[in-house]
Amino acid sequence: MFSFILKRILMSVPTLIIVTLIIFTLVRALPGDAALMMLGGDVDDEAALTMMREQLGLDKPLPIQFLTWLGEVLSGNLGTSIMNGQDVGSLLWQRFGVTASVVLIAMLTSLLIAVPLGLLAAHRHNQSTDYSIVFGSIVLLSMPSFWVGLMLLVVFGAILGWLPTIGFVSIGEDLGRGMIYLIMPVTALALTEIAVLTRMMRAGSLEIMQKDYITHARAKGLPERRVLWRHVFPNAFAPTLTMVGIMLAGLLSGAAVTETVFTLPGIGKLLVDSIYARDYPVLQGALLFIAAIYVVTNLTIDIAYSFFDPRVRLS
Amino acid sequence: MKQRNRLLGTAVLAAVFGLGSVLPVAAQSIVRTSLNADIRGTNPGVTRDGNTDQIHGHIVEGLVTYGSDFSIIPMLAESFDISEDGKTYTFHLRKGVKFHNGQEMTAKEVAWSWERLAGPQSESHCVNYFNGKNNIKVTSAKATDDYTFVIELDRPYAVFLAIMARFDCGSIAVLHPDSVNADGSWNTPIATGPYMMGKHMSGRYVEVDRFADYVPRDEPINGYGGGKNPTVDKIRWDIVSEAAVRSTALKAGDLDLVSIDAPTAAELKEAAGFRVDATDSAVWDTYLLNSREAPLDDRRVRQAMAHAIDPQQIVGAITEGFGTASPSPVPPMSANYTEVQAKYPEYDPEKAKALLEEAGYDGAEIKILATRRSGAYYERALMAQAMMSEVGLNTKLEVVEWGTQLDAYRKGTGYGMQSFTFSPRLHAGLSFEMFTGAADRKAWKNPEAIELMRTLLATGDPKLRQEIVDKLHMMFIEEVPAIGLGHRTLFVGMSDKVSGFENWGAGLLRGWMLRVDG
Numbered sequence A: 001m002f003s004f005i006l007k008r009i010l011m012s013v014p015t016l017i018i019v020t021l022i023i024f025t026l027v028r029a030l031p032g033d034a035a036l037m038m039l040g041g042d043v044d045d046e047a048a049l050t051m052m053r054e055q056l057g058l059d060k061p062l063p064i065q066f067l068t069w070l071g072e073v074l075s076g077n078l079g080t081s082i083m084n085g086q087d088v089g090s091l092l093w094q095r096f097g098v099t100a101s102v103v104l105i106a107m108l109t110s111l112l113i114a115v116p117l118g119l120l121a122a123h124r125h126n127q128s129t130d131y132s133i134v135f136g137s138i139v140l141l142s143m144p145s146f147w148v149g150l151m152l153l154v155v156f157g158a159i160l161g162w163l164p165t166i167g168f169v170s171i172g173e174d175l176g177r178g179m180i181y182l183i184m185p186v187t188a189l190a191l192t193e194i195a196v197l198t199r200m201m202r203a204g205s206l207e208i209m210q211k212d213y214i215t216h217a218r219a220k221g222l223p224e225r226r227v228l229w230r231h232v233f234p235n236a237f238a239p240t241l242t243m244v245g246i247m248l249a250g251l252l253s254g255a256a257v258t259e260t261v262f263t264l265p266g267i268g269k270l271l272v273d274s275i276y277a278r279d280y281p282v283l284q285g286a287l288l289f290i291a292a293i294y295v296v297t298n299l300t301i302d303i304a305y306s307f308f309d310p311r312v313r314l315s
Numbered sequence B: 001m002k003q004r005n006r007l008l009g010t011a012v013l014a015a016v017f018g019l020g021s022v023l024p025v026a027a028q029s030i031v032r033t034s035l036n037a038d039i040r041g042t043n044p045g046v047t048r049d050g051n052t053d054q055i056h057g058h059i060v061e062g063l064v065t066y067g068s069d070f071s072i073i074p075m076l077a078e079s080f081d082i083s084e085d086g087k088t089y090t091f092h093l094r095k096g097v098k099f100h101n102g103q104e105m106t107a108k109e110v111a112w113s114w115e116r117l118a119g120p121q122s123e124s125h126c127v128n129y130f131n132g133k134n135n136i137k138v139t140s141a142k143a144t145d146d147y148t149f150v151i152e153l154d155r156p157y158a159v160f161l162a163i164m165a166r167f168d169c170g171s172i173a174v175l176h177p178d179s180v181n182a183d184g185s186w187n188t189p190i191a192t193g194p195y196m197m198g199k200h201m202s203g204r205y206v207e208v209d210r211f212a213d214y215v216p217r218d219e220p221i222n223g224y225g226g227g228k229n230p231t232v233d234k235i236r237w238d239i240v241s242e243a244a245v246r247s248t249a250l251k252a253g254d255l256d257l258v259s260i261d262a263p264t265a266a267e268l269k270e271a272a273g274f275r276v277d278a279t280d281s282a283v284w285d286t287y288l289l290n291s292r293e294a295p296l297d298d299r300r301v302r303q304a305m306a307h308a309i310d311p312q313q314i315v316g317a318i319t320e321g322f323g324t325a326s327p328s329p330v331p332p333m334s335a336n337y338t339e340v341q342a343k344y345p346e347y348d349p350e351k352a353k354a355l356l357e358e359a360g361y362d363g364a365e366i367k368i369l370a371t372r373r374s375g376a377y378y379e380r381a382l383m384a385q386a387m388m389s390e391v392g393l394n395t396k397l398e399v400v401e402w403g404t405q406l407d408a409y410r411k412g413t414g415y416g417m418q419s420f421t422f423s424p425r426l427h428a429g430l431s432f433e434m435f436t437g438a439a440d441r442k443a444w445k446n447p448e449a450i451e452l453m454r455t456l457l458a459t460g461d462p463k464l465r466q467e468i469v470d471k472l473h474m475m476f477i478e479e480v481p482a483i484g485l486g487h488r489t490l491f492v493g494m495s496d497k498v499s500g501f502e503n504w505g506a507g508l509l510r511g512w513m514l515r516v517d518g
Helices: A002-029 A034-038 A046-056 A062-074 A088-123 A128-142 A145-159 A175-209 A212-219 A224-252 A256-261 A267-277 A280-308 B002-016 B050-059 B107-118 B125-129 B160-164 B167-172 B243-252 B262-269 B299-308 B311-318 B349-359 B377-390 B402-411 B428-433 B447-458 B462-479
Strands: B030-035 B064-066 B072-074 B077-082 B088-093 B138-145 B148-153 B195-201 B205-210 B234-239 B257-260 B274-289 B366-370 B395-399 B417-422 B482-495
Touching (some): A034 A046, A034 B402, A088 A175, A088 A280, A145 A256, A175 A256, A212 A224, A267 A280, B050 B205, B064 B160, B088 B107, B107 B125, B125 B167, B160 B167, B243 B482, B257 B262, B262 B274, B311 B482, B366 B377, B366 B402, B402 B417, B428 B447, B447 B462
Antiparallel strands (some): B138 B148, B195 B205
16 A cells, blocks of 8 residues: 555655746746736836836746746745745645635535435436436536626625625634634535435445346345445445546636635635736646645545455556 | 624534634724725835825825825925925924824924935835926925924926825825935835734735824814824725625625726615725826827817717716716816816817818717726727717727727827726826826917916916916817816725715715724
8 A cells, every 4th residue: 555655745746836837837937027017017118018027037047937936846846926025835734724624614505415415316217206306417517607696695695694695704713703704615615516416326236236246135135224335335436536636626726706706815716816917926826735635636546446446456 | 693603604614513602802993995906015106006195194294295186285394385486395393293203203204204205215106396407406404403394406397296295105204214224225114104004915905003192183074184083994996806705805895995887886885784985086087089090180179079979968878867067187176176167169060070070170080998897998988989979980999908008098009099097197287298298298288378387386386376276278279189078087996884974076985984883
């Protein structure tokens, strides 16, 4: 197990270095002038633009800028934000904490709801319960997340006045208020996740239920609940887990829409803001961070896979 | 009712989660408003952008500032004198003005602040306005006694005070030297404004707290100056980038005062419990034309475009009927706006067709650049395109991201026309300078216009200034380097518990005027 993890981590190093080159090239290929954006866009002063480019280090040739950045990255320094002078590394961690708290709670909530629902739908295959669950999933999948977010804000914030429409309090700062601020964003994210995972779990369970060992388990008189949780769930969950991994990596990389609607200072919002502001250090740092998230999430899922499917060996 | 529901909801949720005291504590008076992006920092004139300037403007003050008609009025100076040769500015400082740390402001701090922002070590982009790189050079700036500060220039420059008052230069804020650390690095603004820097949570909100010992001027409020008498204890700007979320938060009672768009203004105007303010600003919405490339290198084609586009219809549509067209680059609230500035090529499609025929226009494509950014750039472009197609102009609308459009603007290429907006220029000379000059990005490169503009920026003679402004305007409507649309109507929606709000031409919030009930 240890050698497997070590090997995977070492394999990710060249991947990340190639990613840095791709990121730098793509970011600098973006049209636009960071210095001009910094000065407000319609400045009349060429001397101020030149001064700003010098301050930002944008007056140097691109290869020098890349090598400087790579050198800093390898020494663990992601630079400082052009926008506000904050250290990019700490900014990313700070913003990632916000995204992670929303995404992980949403994912956990989704799994707690989607797995039993998927199993239930498979168990009541072609009955009204199954149809209702499938119909509900389709409805949830059909709703754009931006719209869901705004509807939640309008109903629970503006009309009922139960929940705050803007703002964020970290659960580390104040657990009570933090949870209250998380309710709507977690719900918005979880609704889509529940739909996807329920359908995955249902499809996986239906396939497993056709297997001989399930018939055998039933034939030997095991209660249906035990058949479902002991025999169907572990085998049907593996494909769902793959989907969880893909979704988790995507969401941890920034649920930009949800973060924008609910004014969450997360990594997705940071990424979008840094693109608009041409904040190169933050943009490059955030993309590299996201690449690392994919590497780590895939590794974690691979390890978790072996627990649910003993046929998968890590060595 | 909503606030009661909010408290009830919060209490219920707290009980569900088994948590203790989560109810907000009733405290000082607060007004909650919003910014669409976080501030860049707390160093006025250095770490700045439009959002940030607004916060700094509550904390710091300069020797002079802008009045409501954009004339220059004293702020921390009691008065100022300009020598006959126009090269020496003497500022007589107000006595008894307190810094946020309780110390009294003297000319010593003024000189220190000048050196910090306008001296050789300055990190402000505005230093170039004072070191000779961009026009004049300040040859001397010193305190001659405790309450007198004297600046000498290498030559007369009429907009010198207007530049000192610029918001993007932090109004050359007078700060206490304790604003920086022992090593000279920036710490926090200790200034003289009616509010002090409060809590800033990155990406979430920024607050300013009322300065209890603020000493106001005796005059009534005038633009960004006059007697500021703040009563609200705390002003908080939440960072909310989405306009739809901002208006929802206003309706929910989570924000008290919000910049809104025209459709939301029309909706809120009818809603109980809210008020809407619509004020014309000095922000100039325009179509920049690229006169260097065919077919727009022919003046008659540009004139045809001006006759084909009806500014009044477009402004009416994008402001839901609140605004009126004002095509001149000089804003209507300027002291230099006269009946001459009201003249403009009339909307006349037939005349446009005749001009195109005369120019031998062969249907060459004109690329229009626009962005989806807030400010109706896209909508303005779309309407102009429809009007131009009516007279036979062949246009192609290309929607790009703002950074891309700015790049085309800076290079002065890659477009025939672009839907553009200029931030407020609070001097008639600067209103022309923003698009006149030799640089690539400038739309108007006529040498005579450039020379007139330079004279306009240098002269202190009001009569000559008006003559040049009028002449430049007549040349502008004849040559059509840009098609003026209007000075943007700014909409602010607010809860009816907030009073005292008045917008003005520069559009910057003046939190010291706000009052809040309950």
